[in-house]
Amino acid sequence: MPIEHEYSRVIHHSGRSFFATTTMTDIFIAHARDTAERGDTELVPLLHKGGVELLLIGPLTRVAVTEIEVGTASEKTPMQPAAGRSPAPATAPAVRHRVAG
DSSP: OOOOOOOOEEEEETTEEEEEOHHHHHHHHHHHHHHHHHTOOEEEEEEETTEEEEEEEOTTOOEEEEEOOOOOOOTTSOOOOOTTOOOOOTTSOOOOEEEEO
C-alpha cells in the first residue's frame, strides 16, 4: 500500500516544476541556499512527487517555491482580503514565492 504525502509546495527550477512536501522543500532550499552563499556549484538532490532529481545549483541559479493553498470557500461566499492587504483579482491564484540564492 503506497504512502500518501501532502505535496504542499511547487519548486520551480530551469523551466520545470516539482511537487514536494514542506519538509523536503525546506531541506532542498537550505542546501541550495548554502551552496549559493558559498559560491559553489553542485547538484542538489530533491525528493518530489515524481521521484528524485539532482538539480544544478550555483550562485546565479534562480529557484522559486510556490506554496499550494487549498481553501474551503464556496462560490456563494465572497472572499474577503486579509486585513491590510488589497484584494487580488478574481483570476489570480493566491501564491507565495520565495527565491533561494
